[in-house]
Amino acid sequence: MKRSLFSLLILSLLLGTQAQAGNPDRIGEAGATHLLINPWARSSGWAGAFTAGVSGLEAMRFNVAGMVRSDNNEVVFSRTNWFQGADININSFGIKTKLSEDAAISATIMSFDMGDFYTTTEDFPDGTLGTFSPNYTNIGVGFAYAFSEFTSGGIVVRLVSESIADMNASGVAIDAGIQYRSGEQNRFKLGFALRNIGPAMQYSGNGIDFRATEDGVLNPTARTLKSRVAPFELPSILNIGMGYDVVIMPNGSRFTLAGNFLSNSFGRDNIMLGGEYSYKNILMLRGGFSYEQDILSEADASSVASGPSAGATFQLPYGDAKNFGIDYSFRSTFNKYSGIHSLGVKLEF
Secondary structure, X not given: OHHHHHHHHHHHXXXXXXXXXXXXXXXXXXXXXXXXXXXXXXXXXXXXXXXXXXOOHHHHHOOHHHHHHOOOOEEEEEEEEEOOOOOEEEEXXXXXXXXXXXXXXXXXXXXXXXXXXXXXXXXXXXOXXXXXXXXXXXXXXXXXXXXXXXXXXXXXXXXXXXXXXOOEEEEEEEEEEEEEEEOHHHOEEEEEEEEEEOOOEOOEOHXXXXXOEEOOEEOOOOOEXXXXXXXXXXXXXXXXXXXXXXXXXXXXXXXXEEEEEEEXXXXXXXXXXEEEEEEOOOEEEEEEEEEOOOOOOOOOOOOOOOEEEEEEEEEEEEOOOEEEEEEEEEEOOOOOOOOEEEEEEEEEO
């Protein structure tokens, strides 16, 4: 009874949330858009299409319900060169542990390395005031539970932090998801995930303060004034995905096809298609494509990261059904930059 109520609660959250989706008129209105970025090398290789069957730690980014479907504890590190040539790197680290056969918990941290920026003001526009480094970080804690062999659900609470030299903003985002699998050898997979639900964020700090002037001359008797800063919403999305293991060989080799529909509250909807071939769980090759309307138009496309992607994994088994893997993925950016490269390592123990 408790399992049924918990499952119904998550379904109500997923399907009953009144989020206006797929609205191109709202492009650019949301903040904290780094919550939409997948920093992991393995799952990004097939364009994030496997919402229905993604498992292990990387499920935290797509559908947390899949986290419990991995039997081992995991440590994962990934480094992403975001928009090759822009000198932006993303470092991500996570750890997942099984609490029991039916429950798992994990924690992840994702942080941007943007380098140093020159500090400028109206009075000193030449950057002689030194440098600062922007900070975009989110930290997530997730819990997933398998209600049965076929159904699992989970929830993530993520702390979001953004800052520049003299301003900062912080907030909380919540994800929830459900996965269902059935058929012979659980070949068919279905998943729903609602992500980035939370209160609006707002910047504060000394950067919005100023002293009154008269004819360009600072008035020494004037008080410091504070500008009004508008709050911004989180970039909430809804993922609906399906997957099917087309081929499962007796030696453990497998070929899987997957698709995902992403309903975007602050942009155009996306359709992702992907596939993965696994040879004895040692070598995995994957590819995918993320489509949105006007994908090839520089003026109208809402996401430069849409388009084809590809990736590979090589992992060595050790111990009792445990693996050490190296992952790589590439995502096209349609000549606007030189693509997105991710490299990661994963240790199961």
